[in-house]
Amino acid sequence: MTMPGMAGDQRMAMSIGGGAYESGSGTARVPAAEGPMRGQMIHAGGWMLMTHGYAWGVVTDQGGPRGQDEAFITSMAMLMGDRDLSDRVHLQLTSMLSLDPLMGPRGYPNLFATGETADGRPLVDRQHPHDLFMELSGRVDYRLGGKDSLFLYGGPVAEPALGPAAFMHRGSARYLPLAPITHHWFDSTHITYGVVTAGYAGPQLQLEGSAFRGREPDEHRWDIEAPALDSWSVRATWTPSPHWAAQVSHGRLHSPEAQEPNADERRTTATVSYAAGGLTAMVGYGLKAKLPGRALPAWIGEAAWEIGRHHTLFGRIEHVKNDELFPDPADPLHDRPFRVTKAEGGYAYRIALAGPLGIALGGTLAGYAKPAALDAAYGNAPVSWTLFGKLAVGL
Template sequence: MSRFLLLAAVAAGAFVAFPAAAQHMHMPMPAPNPAPAAGPSQADQPAPMTHDAHQDHEMTAVDDAAMGHDMGAMNMGAMRMGDACAAFGSGTALLPLGSGMMTGQHIPAGNWDLMAHGYVWGAYTDQSGPRGDDMAFVQSMAMLTADRELGSAAHLQLRSMLSLEPLMGRRGYPNLLATGETAFGRPLVDRQHPHDLFMELAARVDLDIGEDTRAFLYGGPVGEPALGPAAFMHRPSSRYMPLAPITHHWFDSTHITYGVVTAGVRAKVVQVEASAFRGREPDEARWNIETPALDSWSVRATWTPSPNWVAQVSHGRLKEPEAQHPGEDEGRTTASVHYGDRRLAATLAWSAKNRIPGETLTAWLAEANWNPAGGHNLFARAENVANDELFPDHADPLHDVKFRVSRVEGGYAYRLPIAGPLNVALGGSVLATAVPDALQPRYGSGTGYTLFAKLSLDN
């Protein structure tokens, strides 16, 4: 535990010295022996990490393309350690390695390799209709990871991730049709809750157990179980999406979990893993570490046939995850496909959460980020979800009524280098909602726009 607290202190210090010091890193797939990818199509393979002038020029173009969603130290580690098909997203989730190779701030420390990533994201959103609102807010995340070899067949990684989003206030920011978690004892509706100060304090050990096969153990007081796709902040397809998806609590609300243990095996193009974790979502006290527990479970299988494709299916049983549904457990099933190359990153996902007792609520999500040239990025997301939490007041006639609602959001971002790994992306997005006739008086037109500047530490 002292090592976890030390990592937390270092990452917190990064906020003071440089607020953008470390976002969601895409972790390496540790293996003791490098094995460069080979195949008939050179364009489909990750670019080699060399330092000749021509290669540096090409990598700069890739950086400007902004494909890879802050995939720093961990993807460099992936090349060094030999996984030719996948990079880590969040927790132990995988993402396409072909989205691009980026590096954050490297910090040598004896036998340890330290890497810092981060962002500070300033935004203003204005959303219309009777339930719309406007607000200026700041999102932030800092991450410091330490890697070292343990002999010839094992690898250790220590991970810390923190956020200053609790400064945003308990109610978070406006986000039409979003639900989940509470503020001041009331369920949040049409708002996105802030993330906790401690987003991850965890460790991972990988052990070579055969040719192209390794076992791993991941866990800690704060982490992410093997359930669902990589969290939305970590996906290349949502790199510049300024608002959280309304399907967040169907796919990846477990990305901050207090108490996680995951064991798995990675064999060439297949990864199988299982987790024990605390099913309860974080409470509205965002500055503390809640009491860890292992009262829920999940299993996940991931297929990575090439550096461009990752597909996963997962299922979990969560113990009373939502404060507004006391006494109700949840069976959650998800499936997703990710695609990534130098110009395009895309995700298609489906989820069903079965309240026990209660109804089964399903959700769909599709999102993409396209870099046509240079620092230009076009992005879009479309979602459809069955939600019965839009009216939490028990006296409301629509309380606990299930409605299938949709939202689309799309926009543009331009990425500008500043110095070294420091860069800024300037952009904006527009959104529109679609609701049943019964909700028209409550939501009206349901449109909005968001403007943002995202300062990041990543190459």
């Protein structure tokens, strides 16, 4: 997944099992044709190290009465190390950090996004920032013979086996500057304080289960929160060829929302990913069932097409049923579920810089479909635009 013309030593496959897949975030898989994670590879003694990172500079104008315009920066830096401990045992250590907390607890504007809190109040029409510590994890694989292995993964900050690879690690979302509004249906558990995952990894099938802390990160983004193992999930991933990866997962999360401490959640996701010839795509279905409460479905489809050395076309369409758009109990629309569709498309121009560094310059335009009951709050036909520059190691 490097830009055409980049040196081969800027690519790195971190998985040990081989087969028709590459590693995504946590223990998730993506199609092998998507290519290994982009970054800079370094050999140090018996270790194979990979550095990866990016910084987005973004200006967005989220449309309608509840939309806001704002300039902001998001960032991530990752260091991953692999080595064999013996003929059968392989070790991988991962650290991932972000300076997103500098944005403050309210994050950035993102129309119809909900989830987590700021200053003790629910975030609505805004995307929360990532924590400083996005991942501090380890993984040990024990080779059974051939390309089969058993593995144990986890850490104080890690990602349970629930949902697809997180959006910032999917090729289909690589140039989309804002988080999906379905984030809390598909991949919000990618930062979890306390995870233990055990599984079987074969070249075409992976089966795994996790114990983890169900509560989402709080609004204090600089610390490491107390780990716990009060929730569980299971996931099966099938990679029948280098071009396809399908996963289905289910979990029960204990008290995920700070604003609803007495409510648990059952979460189910199913996604299919495809990659070939510079095209990466994913479609998926997610269901949040509040306990007690209603079941809320969501759909997502996203794709990116890298054309030659410089040009990328990309887009995302989402449909979600959300009952968190009006958190004030005094509001007549409080706790009512509304179906919202967001369609966003854009273009990026990719430029190789020095060594592994590259930059993508581009923009997006988004429109929304919603019920008439939301017109007073959101306007008749809100339209949002975003301009960005993404500086990355292994763009």
